[in-house]
Amino acid sequence: MVLHKIIMQLLHFVIVLLGISFLTFSILFLSPRNPAELWLAGSDGNVGMISEEAIAEQERIMGLDKPFLVQYGTWLGKALQGNFGISFTYNTPVTEEIAKHMGPTVWMTVISLTVTILLAVPLGVLCAVYKDQLLDNVMRIFSFFGISLPSFLTSIIFLWFFCIKMEWLPVISKGGAIGILLPSVVLILQFVAKLTRQVRAIILEQLEQPYVDGAITRGVKFKNILFGHVLKNSAAPILTCISIYVGLAFGGSAVIEGIFSVDGLGRMAVSSVARLDIYVIQGFVLWVAIVYLVVNLLVDILSAMIDPRIKYNRKSGGGS
Amino acid sequence: MKRKWMAMFLAMMLGAAALTGCGNGSGEDSQGQGKSESEQSDQENENIVVVADTQAPTSLDLAQSWDSWYTSRWGITETLYMLDENLEPYPWLAESCEMKDDTTWEITLRDDVTFQNGKKMTAESVKACWERTAGINARFNEVLYIDTMTADGQKLTVTTTKAVPAFLNGLCEPLTGIIDVNDGGDPAAMPIGTGPFQAVSYEVKSECVVEKYADYWGGEPKADGAVIHIIGDTSTLTMAQQNGESDISVSMPGASMELFTDNSQYNVDGVAGSRGQVIYFNYGNPVLQELSVRQAISMIIDKDSYASIINKDASVTTTGLYPDFMAYGAEEGDGYQYDLEGAQTILEEAGIVDRDGNGIREFHGEDISLRLVTYSTKAELPLFCNEISSSAKKIGLDIQVEVYESVTEHQKTGDFDLMMISSTMCPTGDAQYFADITLKSGGSGNYGGYSNEKVDELIEQLDVEYDTEQRTELAKEIQKEVLADAGYIVIGHAKYYYVMGANVQGLHTNPSEYYLLNKDVYVE
Numbered sequence: 001m002v003l004h005k006i007i008m009q010l011l012h013f014v015i016v017l018l019g020i021s022f023l024t025f026s027i028l029f030l031s032p033r034n035p036a037e038l039w040l041a042g043s044d045g046n047v048g049m050i051s052e053e054a055i056a057e058q059e060r061i062m063g064l065d066k067p068f069l070v071q072y073g074t075w076l077g078k079a080l081q082g083n084f085g086i087s088f089t090y091n092t093p094v095t096e097e098i099a100k101h102m103g104p105t106v107w108m109t110v111i112s113l114t115v116t117i118l119l120a121v122p123l124g125v126l127c128a129v130y131k132d133q134l135l136d137n138v139m140r141i142f143s144f145f146g147i148s149l150p151s152f153l154t155s156i157i158f159l160w161f162f163c164i165k166m167e168w169l170p171v172i173s174k175g176g177a178i179g180i181l182l183p184s185v186v187l188i189l190q191f192v193a194k195l196t197r198q199v200r201a202i203i204l205e206q207l208e209q210p211y212v213d214g215a216i217t218r219g220v221k222f223k224n225i226l227f228g229h230v231l232k233n234s235a236a237p238i239l240t241c242i243s244i245y246v247g248l249a250f251g252g253s254a255v256i257e258g259i260f261s262v263d264g265l266g267r268m269a270v271s272s273v274a275r276l277d278i279y280v281i282q283g284f285v286l287w288v289a290i291v292y293l294v295v296n297l298l299v300d301i302l303s304a305m306i307d308p309r310i311k312y313n314r315k316s317g318g319g320s
Numbered sequence: 321m322k323r324k325w326m327a328m329f330l331a332m333m334l335g336a337a338a339l340t341g342c343g344n345g346s347g348e349d350s351q352g353q354g355k356s357e358s359e360q361s362d363q364e365n366e367n368i369v370v371v372a373d374t375q376a377p378t379s380l381d382l383a384q385s386w387d388s389w390y391t392s393r394w395g396i397t398e399t400l401y402m403l404d405e406n407l408e409p410y411p412w413l414a415e416s417c418e419m420k421d422d423t424t425w426e427i428t429l430r431d432d433v434t435f436q437n438g439k440k441m442t443a444e445s446v447k448a449c450w451e452r453t454a455g456i457n458a459r460f461n462e463v464l465y466i467d468t469m470t471a472d473g474q475k476l477t478v479t480t481t482k483a484v485p486a487f488l489n490g491l492c493e494p495l496t497g498i499i500d501v502n503d504g505g506d507p508a509a510m511p512i513g514t515g516p517f518q519a520v521s522y523e524v525k526s527e528c529v530v531e532k533y534a535d536y537w538g539g540e541p542k543a544d545g546a547v548i549h550i551i552g553d554t555s556t557l558t559m560a561q562q563n564g565e566s567d568i569s570v571s572m573p574g575a576s577m578e579l580f581t582d583n584s585q586y587n588v589d590g591v592a593g594s595r596g597q598v599i600y601f602n603y604g605n606p607v608l609q610e611l612s613v614r615q616a617i618s619m620i621i622d623k624d625s626y627a628s629i630i631n632k633d634a635s636v637t638t639t640g641l642y643p644d645f646m647a648y649g650a651e652e653g654d655g656y657q658y659d660l661e662g663a664q665t666i667l668e669e670a671g672i673v674d675r676d677g678n679g680i681r682e683f684h685g686e687d688i689s690l691r692l693v694t695y696s697t698k699a700e701l702p703l704f705c706n707e708i709s710s711s712a713k714k715i716g717l718d719i720q721v722e723v724y725e726s727v728t729e730h731q732k733t734g735d736f737d738l739m740m741i742s743s744t745m746c747p748t749g750d751a752q753y754f755a756d757i758t759l760k761s762g763g764s765g766n767y768g769g770y771s772n773e774k775v776d777e778l779i780e781q782l783d784v785e786y787d788t789e790q791r792t793e794l795a796k797e798i799q800k801e802v803l804a805d806a807g808y809i810v811i812g813h814a815k816y817y818y819v820m821g822a823n824v825q826g827l828h829t830n831p832s833e834y835y836l837l838n839k840d841v842y843v844e
Binding site: 159163172 | 560
């Protein structure tokens with residue numbers, strides 16, 4: 001039964017990924033821009049300065065002169081064998097390109113999410129418990145700034161303060177831990193500002209439920225109500241909120257990576273779109289899709305483990 | 321206790337990130353990680369020039385896309401001819417290039433040039449390199465139009481598919497640079513050029529390390545090497561120069577220039593190039609077919625103020641089309657001066673007046689309302705456009721500005737009335753390029769459909785004229801005709817800047833954008 005479910009889930013994954021790959025390829029194919037022309041023109045707006053003959057020849061060299069279905073079929077056939085194509089821009093295999101840029105983004109994600117969860121969840125709970133008191137008001141102001149300040153501005157302020165004013169860190173990223181420290185902090189600030197408010201709202205919703213009033217009336221200690229019931233009931237929606245940040249962070253942030261000169265997935269994705277590097281874009285979209293699918297699956301499993309009602313509903317849903 | 325665990329966890333995370341180098345893949349730090357202390361100490365004593373740029377090649381293979389511009393700037397590859405400060409070609413790897421007939425050129429190569437692997441550069445190696453480049457990059461065939469090549473010692477005889485009067489200028493384009501293609505290595509990672517610096521490593525969009533080629537044919541380079549950092553953001557580029565992390569900054573935005581006025585710390589070296597801020601008219605619009613309207617628009621642009629105030633002296637003005645410093649630049653009296661009253665008079669005389677009193681003149685009974693499209697990646701363009709729109713209102717024309725990320729689609733579909741773009745008009749120093757693609761009827765860059773029989777006739781003469789003086793005269797004549805027609809407007813030409821620390825020596829900005837590191841550059 002479990003095996004059957006796993007197989008069905010994997011099948012579901014494959015269908016979704018096939019659909020996404022087809023859709024992405026179609027959109028890129030229908031784009032009015034021409035990858036061969038962009039390749040010839042470079043990144044400096046020289047489009048139009050290249051003759052039609054040269055563009056046609058470059059399309060032939062890049063294999064773009066074939067019909068849509070032939071191009072997609074060829075790519076799919078190779079992709080199923082693990083070959084996702086060669087980047088037009090870098091002339092290297094797409095898997096190699098993604099793997100190269102994945103490192104900084106994954107580390108920034110792991111660090112920022114771990115710290116975010118460790119900070120935002122307790123803070124959110126405390127803000128809900130001590131609603132409208134000092135901590136809640138302070139966190140409200142922090143969240144207000146954290147959410148309203150655009151990431152590029154926060155990044156530039158950080159860069160100026162830590163690298164120019166205090167001279168603690170170099171402006172030019174040397175890679176490694178130092179290179180991802182500041183961008184991770186910017187991500188943490190943004191995530192904590194949002195997640196704290198979300199956790200607070202979820203906890204407050206639970207605290208207003210009749211079962212809490214009933215428990216208080218029965219003389220149950222608030223501490224027991226909070227840890228024994230409220231947090232347990234809030235775990236599933238909090239998990240769903242966190243999963244959104246996982247997907248977001250694994251896709252990389254082009255703006256933050258750009259300012260801190262981190263060569264991550266976000267920068268790669270933006271430059272690939274700018275140059276219409278079809279196969280790299282395909283690879284990136286599939287990577288993000290896989291992250292979301294896996295995270296959703298994990299959230300489903302964990303939610304079912306935390307909240308038996310979810311498991312029950314699934315079973316009854318499956319049986320009907 | 322919990323805090324301690326959290327701190328340990330974070331320390332482990334950062335430690336692991338440091339150990340894996342954040343997955344850069346190479347496993348070896350180009351700055352010398354893993355080297356012995358004495359080696360690192362030697363490195364500290366070396367004369368290393370640190371360059372920062374926001375733009376980067378996709379590889380070090382000069383045949384790919386426009387990557388050759390970077391290998392040329394970074395001193396790795398060189399061309400047979402180079403451009404001087406007036407964008408005129410002079411021999412470099414070649415001793416001479418002689419035209420035998422309209423389609424045959426005999427190039428004599430220098431005898432003392434060696435590749436960075438010690439091998440001698442011969443006509444055979446140049447031929448092999450160009451054959452490879454032509455097979456990879458279709459643009460190559462439009463630079464030199466090569467039909468056949470015959471190599472004999474240091475002599476390379478080239479025949480072209482058509483008359484190419486600008487052949488020498490073509491030899492300056494970095495795409496025609498020379499690498500040893502028979503070395504067996506990967507030109508994308510480790511090209512073997514003839515320049516003063518050889519590639520050590522390149523992490524795409526991150527960092528390139530080059531070291532001096534001691535046996536460089538032009539003499540031993542003064543710097544031991546250079547590190548080129550690719551920075552994703554211009555604010556970061558500015559800060560890196562401010563705190564002294566970079567010695568030379570390329571692509572510094574005009575808005576940051578005022579931070580580098582202290583001559584004791586910085587040296588800003590900028591020269592005007594041929595990158596023009598060009599306004600295209602869409603001749604499919606009946607309003608813009610009217611000469612008086614085009615002339616009036618040409619007269620509402622206060623070019624001096626645009627360059628000095630809006631663009632903070634990051635560009636120079638021209639009353640013509642081509643840069644004034646070039647041999648075929650505009651002469652006194654060419655073009656149109658800023659004159660709002662004059663512009664109004666021209667429109668009045670043409671019968672284009674505001675009859676309904678709403679402040680906008682009418683053409684065939686309808687208010688004149690035009691769309692001026694531009695893009696945001698060149699910061700000065702939207703500012704110029706807004707100023708034009710504001711001036712246009714004063715003479716009764718409604719010009720609405722539309723700013724896009726890119727105007728490629730508008731160029732293709734003609735979906736604009738006026739369009740302002742930043743365009744390199746003479747990339748190899750020759751007037752023919754801009755004339756052919758933009759001024760000639762049906763040119764690939766003639767987005768607005770400009771057509772003038774006299775201009776076409778003159779361009780055809782230019783296309784086959786070999787005499788330099790005659791070519792200059794023809795280019796001037798073409799320019800005069802287009803200006804009389806108010807066919808295009810060129811506001812000015814952007815300066816090409818290098819911002820340097822005061823300790824950087826031996827570097828002078830060249831307007832071509834092709835050159836940066838050379839054998840004379842070093843840090844004092």
